[in-house]
Ligand code: SF4
């Protein structure tokens with residue numbers, strides 16, 4: 089679908105770009121959140137103390153286009169793991185930590201921090217774009233999904249349509265806002281602000297094909313070290329949103345980071361919904377005809 | 387950090403994956419209990435819009451058919467319902483959007499993937515047609531030029547209003563079904579039918595209440611058919627939803643649902659038993675059924691918000707889809723570390 093959409097750009101179509109967010113490298117510094125706010129002039133968002141680890145910015149929304157999640161996990165560490173993997177595995181993990189900068193493991197007490205910078209996924213099949221009645225949401229020549237603020241009428245349809253809860257309404261403005269993947273910077277051949285600001289290269293920007301290859305190699309590397317929880321999320325076109333422009337390497341199940349394990353673009357069921365409308369409308373017609381034309385006149 | 391401490395620490399680190407695997411899969415894990423999807427931002431205007439569209443759409447059909455059958459007394463009352471219902475609809479939508487110009491933006495394009503886009507066109511057609519037909523039916527004849535124009539315009543407008551009323555009364559089911567809200571999307575096969583039933587019940591009820599009993603037979607029958615259908619579809623929908631039916635019984639959605647059932651049962655009994663003879667019973671029964679249909683829309687509306695708020699309703703069904711092998715989900719994990727080691731490199735789990 090997105091390939092088709094991009095093809096309408098003809099010669100102006102550009103290779104599809106995106107983000108590979110490697111959460112194993114994230115140190116939770118929130119530079120991406122700040123850089124995004126600064127560059128895109130995103131208004132201030134509620135501040136406070138949530139008690140949810142170091143996360144006080146809560147979630148993605150109209151005024152937060154990058155959001156860093158913090159998960160603290162304390163695991164029961166038995167001897168089995170050591171017996172199974174042995175010191176060889178432990179040593180390989182140690183070298184992994186030093187060689188590849190794995191950031192999530194803390195020494196002692198079995199505490200690990202999972203940190204992940206979330207963002208609009210720029211889905212291949214984007215429900216937000218499909219349901220938008222005004223055409224404000226559109227596919228750019230880079231294959232990304234952007235809201236045109238001068239067209240959006242604040243109908244709010246895209247907000248519950250997004251399977252990731254990315255979009256939200258901006259207060260006092262009424263319109264829907266989200267990450268543009270720095271559309272303005274892309275047009276100037278610059279990388280998005282968040283990727284440029286990220287000090288550990290947890291956020292990697294580039295052409296999607298290249299990023300996918302890179303992600304596979306990283307997954308292999310982590311798997312080799314015995315990190316069974318490692319998984320690529322939204323990296324394949326076979327998933328419910330046709331793969332995403334912004335995909336992730338996670339160290340635990342997606343829902344732990346607030347991400348849906350099997351998101352779908354509900355547009356694939358739109359035929360079923362219209363069929364149900366047809367049946368219901370026919371039923372209503374039958375009820376009307378039956379009530380008025382059958383039975384007595386009065 | 388001492389060397390011993392470090393070795394010890396990393397030995398523990400090595401055991402993480404095994405520890406993760408041993409953990410019993412819980413019903414639904416979440417990020418600090420926060421929702422996965424966003425709640426809709428729609429205001430109270432929206433359930434009232436569902437109600438008004440249903441009332442207006444089905445009333446137009448009732449009016450046109452009654453006219454064909456020669457029951458002018460009923461037809462005129464039903465046109466009132468059509469006029470009020472379709473007239474209120476854009477008012478409610480604009481009030482939800484904030485500015486009139488914003489409604490016009492809806493008509494920038496026509497997209498079948500967006501029930502809101504299709505519905506805006508349906509509303510434009512049906513509102514225009516029902517206004518012409520309804521005003522013509524209700525205004526006394528006059529020798530003025532505009533009145534004669536209205537008379538001519540009403541000739542095609544009457545069947546057009548009746549026809550456009552059918553999608554107007556039902557598309558709203560698809561509108562909310564085409565979202566990521568679990569209790570709406572998974573009810574996509576039943577919601578339009580439920581809204582159609584509510585539309586029939588409310589159009590019949592209003593016309594029963596407004597029409598002298600001798601002429602109101604078709605309206606009473608329509609109301610009763612609608613009530614029975616409404617009472618039948620709700621349990622069917624909840625049954626098909628399985629565990630996702632839960633939000634329809636909880637909190638505000640549950641309260642509205644129970645109220646809707648009570649009002650619909652009481653109103654339809656009154657209509658069936660007494661409305662043939664008593665105008666007062668017809669009025670009271672009609673009012674109860676109308677209130678019941680409105681409450682049913684509110685129940686559906688609230689259930690959507692409640693299910694969006696709780697990550698379990700988003701995550702658990704998705705997890706079950708994956709566990710049941712119906713989908714592979716969006717994650718690609720590695721195979722067991724043992725197999726990967728044996729192969730000399732990390733395999734890719736599930737990448738068949
Ligand atoms: S993540 Fe949500 S907002 Fe972003 S493209 Fe996909 S559906 Fe649209």
Ligand code: SF4
Nearest residue numbers: 220240241243244246
């Ligand atoms: S709120 Fe704006 S961007 Fe979202 S669906 Fe409506 S018009 Fe489109």
